[in-house]
Amino acid sequence: MRGSTASCSAELARLRAALSEADAVVIGAGAGLSAAAGFAYDGARFRENFADFIERYHVTDMYAAGFYPYASPEEFWAYWSRYVLLNRYEQPPGELYAALLELVRGRDYFVITTNVDHCFQRAGFERKRLFYTQGDYGLFQCAKPCHEKTYDNETAIRQMASRQSGLRVPAELLPRCPVCGGPMSMNLRCDDTFVQDEGWYRAALRYERFLEEHSGARVLYLELGVGYNTPGIIKFSFWRMAAENKNARYACLNLGEATAPRELGARAICIDADLADAIRWLK
Structure with a gap:
């Protein structure tokens, strides 16, 4: 001990x-x-998996990087797809x-x-x-939200993580709400849009x-x-x-x-x- x-x-x-x-x-x-x-969301684990994000955006840990004001949804999902892949699907x-x-x-x-x-x-x-x-890293919801439903995101997350380039994901991979067609977001309680x-x-x-x-x-x-x-x-x-x-x-x-x-x-x-x-x- x-x-x-x-x-x-x-x-x-x-x-x-x-x-x-x-x-x-x-x-x-x-x-x-x-x-x-x-x-751990900082330290060596953060540096090993997000060195390119650290270099470009000067973020200090995974949590702070999640709230960074990325210039485009393609950049936003480049970070979040890698983040979710690591913390929800890859590490046992x-x-x-x-x-x-x-x-x-x-x-x-x-x-x-x-x-x-x-x-x-x-x-x-x-x-x-x-x-x-x-909430759950493994779920999407409508960003508005226009309805109270969540969606499994593993396939979408893996596609965005594997196909990102230059810290951007292809525009055609951006998650869209199947009801209103608007953007999707993570099902995480961070404001009053959280879907239960x-x-x-x-x-x-x-x-x-x-x-x-x-x-x-x-x-x-x-x-x-x-x-x-x-x-x-x-x-x-x-x-x-x-x-x-x-x-x-x-x-x-x-x-x-x-x-x-x-x-x-x-x-x-x-x-x-x-x-x-x-x-x-x-x-």
């Missing part, structure tokens, strides 16, 4: 016990989980997600995540136990029902790599639900940001350690 994980061995032991005693586990996953799994979820799946295999669990890289489903987690609240389609609402309902069915049970709310960009979706709701259910426990694993409300007392487990090391230790 690395030093940070070794120093948390007592809390990790408490978490292992809480896992074994839980009637149900609700996993709340943020960007820190995928970062620990190797999906890796050992961390596999280890996490082993921790909950055979248990009654549900996952709510703000991540949009689809790693949980690609790693083998049951689709009916997943709620992606903020039928699949989104079905997943939200399954999550709500899971919480209702386990109200008052020994639930472990397991928060992994969740920061404070959108704390109301996972962190604050986990705090509230754990506080309302005296049989519940709350665990926060987050390097540098492992905190819990004082009101939860001994029912809170805070582990300030590398997520990959901590999950491997638990497994």
